Amino acid sequence: AGFNIAGGALSPAVAGNQAQLAAQSNAAFQAGFANGGTLASIQNSVPGFTPPTINTVANRIQNPRYQEWNLELQQALGQKMSLSLNYVGNHGVHEVVQNPGLNAFCDSNCQGQLGTTTGHFGDLPTTATDPRFSTVTEISSVGVSNYNGLTASFTGRTRSLTVQANYTWSHALDEISNGGILQFGQNTNFSPINAFDPFSLRSNYGNSDYDTRQYFSLNYVYNVPHKFGPSALLGGWIVSGTAFARTGLPFTVVDSNAFSILQGFNYGFTNITSVSVPANFSGTGGQTCTASAANPATPCLLSSNFSPAVNGFGQQRRNQFTGPSYFNTDLAVTKNFKVPHWEGALFGVGAQFFNILNHPHFDQPDADIASPTFGSVINPVSSPTSIFGSFLGADASPRLIQLHASITF
Structure with missing residues (x-):
C-alpha cells in the first residue's frame, strides 16, 4: 500500500481563494474609480480592500538634452614637454x-x-x-544639472622617463544624481534618488552626489639607466606607477526616524536604503570630515548642531557636507631579460604593488542622526584599482602584491 500528497492551487470558484479576492478587489476598484466612487464605497463593495500603490508616467516625457561647451589651450615646452588647459561646461535639462x-x-x-x-x-x-x-510614484523629465570644470595637464618625455600629471577643479550640481534611476553610494550612505520634498523639486538643487571638487592624477614609466656593472643584473629594470588624490564626496545629514513615520502616510521612496528626510541643522555649513572621524571619540559631526525634522524637510541645503579625501598610489617593478637565440624577445618578471603605502581609505561618516554612530566613520572603502577588480566583493583596502611574468616579442 502507498500514498502520496498532491498539492495545487485552489479552484477560483472556491471561496477565499487569493486569486479570486485579488480579482474582486481589482474589479471593484476599477468600477468604483471609473464611477467616481470614494474609498468608503469601494471598501463597502469589497471588505478588507486596501488602497493600492500605483506607478505612472507624466503626460509628456522628453528625452534628456545636454548642452556642452569647452575651450582648450595647448603650449609646447620644448620638444618633449607640453602643457594644456581645458575648460568644460555642461548643462542638462529634461532629466529623469x-x-x-x-x-x-x-x-x-x-x-x-x-x-x-x-x-x-x-x-x-x-x-x-x-x-x-496609497503610494503614487510618477516618472517625469523635469530635472536639470550643471557642471563646470577646469583641467590642467602636463606631459613630459626624456630618454628614460615618461610622465603625465593632471589636475582638475570642478563643480557639479543637480537635483537628482546618476540619472534618477540608479544610486550612487559607497558603504555607509547611499545617495537618495528622489527629491526630499515631493512637492518642491527645486529645493533639492545642490552639489551632485559625485561632486569631486578637486582631483589629481599622476602616471609615470622610468627605464632605469644602466651604464656600469653587469647588464644581466643591473640592466633592463623598469619602474612604473600611478598616484591619484581627490577631495571627499558630499552627503546630506538625514533623520531615519522621521522617514520611518512618513512612510506610513504615503511618503514613498524608490530605494529603502536611502533615507530621504534631511535633519534640521543649526551650525556652519560646508564642513569637511577627515580620517580622524574614524575614532568614535572624535566624530566630525556634532549631534548638538542637529535636531530631528519635526516641522518640515530640514534646514540644510542638499549635500553641503563632505566626506574624507582619498589618496592612493600603486607601483610596479619589472626586470627584463633578453631571450637567447630569439632576436628582440624579452622575458620579464616583476611585482605590482596596489596601495603600496598600505594607507587606509575612509568612507563618509554615518549621516543618520538617529544612529548611535552618527558623525563617525565606520567603514573603509576599497581602491578602484586592485587584483580583485571593482565588483567581486573582496576587500581591496590593504596593500596587495601580485607577481607577474611576461614575454615580449
Missing part, C-alpha cells in the same frame, strides 16, 4: 525624476508622532490627495 510622494500627507496622527508644532509638516497636505491610492 522619480517622485514617489505625490500622494503623501501628514495628518494630526502623523504630526503627533513627529512632534510637529506648526500644524503642518512642510508643504505636505493633511489628507491624501486621493485616498483611494
Whole structure:
C-alpha cells in the first residue's frame, strides 16, 4: 500500500481563494474609480480592500538634452614637454525624476508622532490627495544639472622617463544624481534618488552626489639607466606607477526616524536604503570630515548642531557636507631579460604593488542622526584599482602584491 500528497492551487470558484479576492478587489476598484466612487464605497463593495500603490508616467516625457561647451589651450615646452588647459561646461535639462510622494500627507496622527508644532509638516497636505491610492510614484523629465570644470595637464618625455600629471577643479550640481534611476553610494550612505520634498523639486538643487571638487592624477614609466656593472643584473629594470588624490564626496545629514513615520502616510521612496528626510541643522555649513572621524571619540559631526525634522524637510541645503579625501598610489617593478637565440624577445618578471603605502581609505561618516554612530566613520572603502577588480566583493583596502611574468616579442 502507498500514498502520496498532491498539492495545487485552489479552484477560483472556491471561496477565499487569493486569486479570486485579488480579482474582486481589482474589479471593484476599477468600477468604483471609473464611477467616481470614494474609498468608503469601494471598501463597502469589497471588505478588507486596501488602497493600492500605483506607478505612472507624466503626460509628456522628453528625452534628456545636454548642452556642452569647452575651450582648450595647448603650449609646447620644448620638444618633449607640453602643457594644456581645458575648460568644460555642461548643462542638462529634461532629466529623469522619480517622485514617489505625490500622494503623501501628514495628518494630526502623523504630526503627533513627529512632534510637529506648526500644524503642518512642510508643504505636505493633511489628507491624501486621493485616498483611494496609497503610494503614487510618477516618472517625469523635469530635472536639470550643471557642471563646470577646469583641467590642467602636463606631459613630459626624456630618454628614460615618461610622465603625465593632471589636475582638475570642478563643480557639479543637480537635483537628482546618476540619472534618477540608479544610486550612487559607497558603504555607509547611499545617495537618495528622489527629491526630499515631493512637492518642491527645486529645493533639492545642490552639489551632485559625485561632486569631486578637486582631483589629481599622476602616471609615470622610468627605464632605469644602466651604464656600469653587469647588464644581466643591473640592466633592463623598469619602474612604473600611478598616484591619484581627490577631495571627499558630499552627503546630506538625514533623520531615519522621521522617514520611518512618513512612510506610513504615503511618503514613498524608490530605494529603502536611502533615507530621504534631511535633519534640521543649526551650525556652519560646508564642513569637511577627515580620517580622524574614524575614532568614535572624535566624530566630525556634532549631534548638538542637529535636531530631528519635526516641522518640515530640514534646514540644510542638499549635500553641503563632505566626506574624507582619498589618496592612493600603486607601483610596479619589472626586470627584463633578453631571450637567447630569439632576436628582440624579452622575458620579464616583476611585482605590482596596489596601495603600496598600505594607507587606509575612509568612507563618509554615518549621516543618520538617529544612529548611535552618527558623525563617525565606520567603514573603509576599497581602491578602484586592485587584483580583485571593482565588483567581486573582496576587500581591496590593504596593500596587495601580485607577481607577474611576461614575454615580449
